Amino acid sequence: MFSLSEEGVAFVKRELNRYEDRRSAVIPALYRVQKENKGWVSPESVTYLSHLMDIPSAWIEEVLTFYTMFNKRPVGKYHVQVCCNISCSMNGGREMADHLCSTLKLKEDEVSGDGRYTISRVECLGACDKAPMMQVNDDYHEGLTNDKAVEILRGLK
């Protein structure tokens, strides 16, 4: 059974009172679940949140499935998101995504055998002047080359 940590529960309760309407707490609560559940939101955690927040699970599902930053499937410890939108594509972003996949012997959106990596192609991350770039968990890495990107991933603890 999934449950949030004590601090996680306290966080969700604070968020329920933070905005003008309780329902606004759904996005922050899902972020919290994802953080405490190794980077993804499981179906059972939605049921859990629904009870904890006293908000219908359909309302939580609706948010979970609409927004791309919530992972509906397990991801690696490091979720590597390579921008493949226009300015990054013009500067080698797609080739970099391919290079990372082949170097780590991974298919896109898969979790590596050791659980460390998932590589995804994503849309514009608003760092177009530093193309190509990737986001690893919360952190932006900009102005990359294929080699630099591999080096960054290998260097992660």
Added chain:
Amino acid sequence: MEVKLLTEHYGKAEFQSLEGYKKIGDGYETLKKALKMQPKEIIELVKASGLRGRGGAGFPTGMKWSFLPENGEPRYLLCNADEGEPGTFKDRMMMERAPHQLIEGMIISGFAVQSKKSYIYIRGEYKDSLRIVEKAIREAYDAGFLGKNILGSNFTHDMDVYSGAGAYICGEETGMISSLEGQKGQPKLKPPFPALKGYLGKPTIVNNVETLAAVKYIVRDGAQAYRKNGTEKSAGTKLFSVSGNVMKPGNYEVPLGYPLKDLIFNLCGGLKPGRKLKAVIPGGSSAPVLTEPEAMRATMDYECLAQMGSMLGSGAVIVIDDSNCMVDLLNVTMHFYHHESCGQCTPCREGTGWLHKTVASIASGHGRLQDIQLLDRISKNMMGRTICALSDAAAMPAISFVNKFREEFEFFVREGRSKVKGEGFRHAQMHH
């Protein structure tokens, strides 16, 4: 020439803190000035300044504010920091380099529209912006610029942040309101406009980061001083996010009406040696593409780009040199709109899918000549038929790419390969 009004102190790291904002800049002196004015006076001032929304639509800010009802009903101010238009990275930089300038502009705007509560809706991926803006808000509370009875003026204003979770459509103001309400970010039918029924059904004003920051300078210097830059219908300075194939990509603040060719060839250092300019997308990927001759005579203001059949949009300038395949770039762009369509309106949900599938088929070397016509026809059936502008935002680039670079599309269909790119690039492109 750059004119650094909003970006004057971007280079100084300490400008991020309240201390630095006071020391290097003018602190919250403009807020003090504003609180001694009548709210209506500020609205008139913003109207007189000619300020237009800097997020994409270019709607006159003062006029938007004056749509609020006069019945004293509670109203909200929302700052749109859900920067997602491909090519745009100006709001992120402003939040990270000059958060207090945004917060001060918002408190002044909040006072002008008599709102007691504002939210800054920040796109989910911008974790640094979120952290920096949250810290700046706390500093502003501690200094008495937010909260009850601000600086003894009897004006009360609270401010908070809200993090999105990855959805381009939440940059559309009613989509943003849905998202802030804790729902999927689907836009709502207008009318009623948010100024009458917005967040939780209450009157709401939604303005972009750059717009709200500009309000500070309009109040500080006056409408006439603000108008010294820009043109009659496009007043003031604007931030342009330049990316693609220029030597020095980045954010540049110039007066509206600035020649696009000077932006590319002077400020951004031109193209890589040996490359030629092929096309420019002047206002984010929704804006119809300009050919090289069009780009060379364009000026960066609302009216010139509208006359050329394109738009200023968010100010994201994507510079495309002759090493790029236009079929490929349209494919990337259509993938994006298909991915981001919220699915609510049929012409958009189905149309973006068809556009993407059709151009992907051409880009894979399996297109038919009639597919080129099909792209044009689908696009025209998508325009003006949906709740929000996303459908048009997908259709407009498709129409312009196909019609202005038809020869490249025809070549791809005829030869089964790109006119520009070698075979090597096929693999990378396939997933899109």
